[in-house]
Amino acid sequence: xxxxxxxxxxxxxxxxxxxxxxxxxxxxxxxxxxxxxxxxxxxxxxxxxxxxxxxxxxxxxxxxxxxxxxxxxxxxxxxxxxxxxxxxxxxxxxxxxxxxxxxxxxxxxxxxxxxxxxxxxxxxxxxxxxxxxxxxxxxxxxxxxxxxxxxxxxxxxxxxxxxxxxxxxxxxxxxxxxxxxxxxxxxxxxxxxxxxxxxxxxxxxxxxxxxxxxxxxxxxxxxxxxxxxxxxxxxxxx
Amino acid sequence: xxxxxxxxxxxxxxxxxxxxxxxxxxxxxxxxxxxxxxxxxxxxxxxxxxxxxxxxxxxxxxx
Numbered sequence: 001x002x003x004x005x006x007x008x009x010x011x012x013x014x015x016x017x018x019x020x021x022x023x024x025x026x027x028x029x030x031x032x033x034x035x036x037x038x039x040x041x042x043x044x045x046x047x048x049x050x051x052x053x054x055x056x057x058x059x060x061x062x063x064x065x066x067x068x069x070x071x072x073x074x075x076x077x078x079x080x081x082x083x084x085x086x087x088x089x090x091x092x093x094x095x096x097x098x099x100x101x102x103x104x105x106x107x108x109x110x111x112x113x114x115x116x117x118x119x120x121x122x123x124x125x126x127x128x129x130x131x132x133x134x135x136x137x138x139x140x141x142x143x144x145x146x147x148x149x150x151x152x153x154x155x156x157x158x159x160x161x162x163x164x165x166x167x168x169x170x171x172x173x174x175x176x177x178x179x180x181x182x183x184x185x186x187x188x189x190x191x192x193x194x195x196x197x198x199x200x201x202x203x204x205x206x207x208x209x210x211x212x213x214x215x216x217x218x219x220x221x222x223x224x225x226x227x228x229x230x231x232x233x234x235x236x237x238x
Numbered sequence: 239x240x241x242x243x244x245x246x247x248x249x250x251x252x253x254x255x256x257x258x259x260x261x262x263x264x265x266x267x268x269x270x271x272x273x274x275x276x277x278x279x280x281x282x283x284x285x286x287x288x289x290x291x292x293x294x295x296x297x298x299x300x301x
Binding site for chain 1: 249250251254261262269270273274280
């Protein structure tokens with residue numbers, strides 16, 4: 001694992017893997033969308049509006065998963081000073097931010113016909129909105145100050161408290177948002193005809209996350225190389 | 239109504255289902271394209287700045 005701390009070795013691996021993850025992610029997403037729109041049955045209560053689930057739930061899962069990856073990378077950066085850990089955390093933030101925004105927007109589009117409101121200040125929606133602002137804050141921090149490595153790690157780690165709060169919000173508080181139907185101790189409470197497209201979409205989103213992460217990490221490594229060259233030139237002008 | 243009309247009507251929820259799918263596809267596509275372009279740009283700049291036979295100052299007019 002530590003061998004890949006070497007940016008050159010990482011870059012070689014990342015360059016080789018990017019097209020595979022990108023291709024697999026797109027193919028899986030197309031299959032997932034086909035299953036979601038053409039194969040999955042309409043819900044007996046919500047009709048076709050329930051199809052929003054196939055884009056809403058995977059985006060919401062990814063919003064938590066990507067933040068978890070960011071927090072773990074930040075912890076690794078703290079403990080082992082792994083040079084790629086900060087890069088992975090920084091590269092993840094915009095991806096997680098987009099997934100969170102998608103979860104919020106598709107949730108509003110689902111909430112309006114089902115609850116009669118685009119937005120309610122219930123525990124689930126509010127905690128996910130806080131997650132969105134955590135991502136924004138983290139991105140702004142990287143842009144705002146020079147080398148905010150330490151501050152960024154702390155922000156990512158402190159913000160991770162929100163992750164279990166989001167997951168358990170539907171149990172701890174009375175929410176309008178429905179409870180968990182897949183990640184339950186007694187197994188998924190959803191028909192397999194709906195679970196299959198949902199899982200395909202979830203896997204597609206995960207693979208796309210890896211592809212986007214590789215692309216953004218490559219970008220970050222190059223930017224750092226460029227900065228190092230510039231600093232060297234400033235120190236010893238030609 | 240034809241089969242396709244029924245499909246696009248989404249049981250009366252077309253105004254909610256289609257925007258949800260459209261924004262998901264659009265946002266992920268946009269993020270992918272923007273990230274790819276920025277990655278290619280910074281890889282090119284890094285390569286240029288590290289090429290020894292080039293006058294280093296030249297590659298910095300881009301920033």
